[in-house]
Amino acid sequence: MAVDAGLVAWVTEAMEPVGAVTHRAMMGGATLYLDGVVFAIVDDDALWFKADKLSDARWDAAGTARFTYSMGEGRTGTMNYRRAPDEIYDDADELRRWAALALEAGARGPAKRRRKE
Structure with missing residues (x-):
């Protein structure tokens, strides 16, 4: 994973x-939060929105791919993030529309554990 700083800036401005x-940096990419709620990751030059069982049908209907990564030894893993539709890259309203779905999934996710000090 790598971070496309221009893409992060675009998402920040549009949102x-x-x-x-x-x-926050994550395995060479970045995890994006809106007011503390995770809603997306950036990998290279692509934006991937948070998804869950309740939103998967909408992502499937849009034909968006699930995020996969290589685990070595010919194995692949998946994370419940969906590739952002192409129209979000030049339309802030579309970005916000899809991000709203991702924010709902992020809000439904497990609460963040606090580190013990």
Whole structure:
């Protein structure tokens, strides 16, 4: 994974009307949060939105691929993120529409555990 800084900047700018986007490095890519809720990852030059069992049907209907990665020894793993539809890359309204679905999935996810000090 690698981070496309321009893509992160585009998402941050497009999502400003909704909230503040922050990001954290993750295995060479980045995890994106909106007001503390995970909603996407960036891998190379692609945006992948958070999905879950409740939203999978909508992602399937849109024909979006599930995020996969190589685990070595010919094995692949998946994470429940879906590739963003192409139209989000030049249409902020579309980006926000799909991000809303991802934010719902992120909000339904397990609560973040706090580190013991």
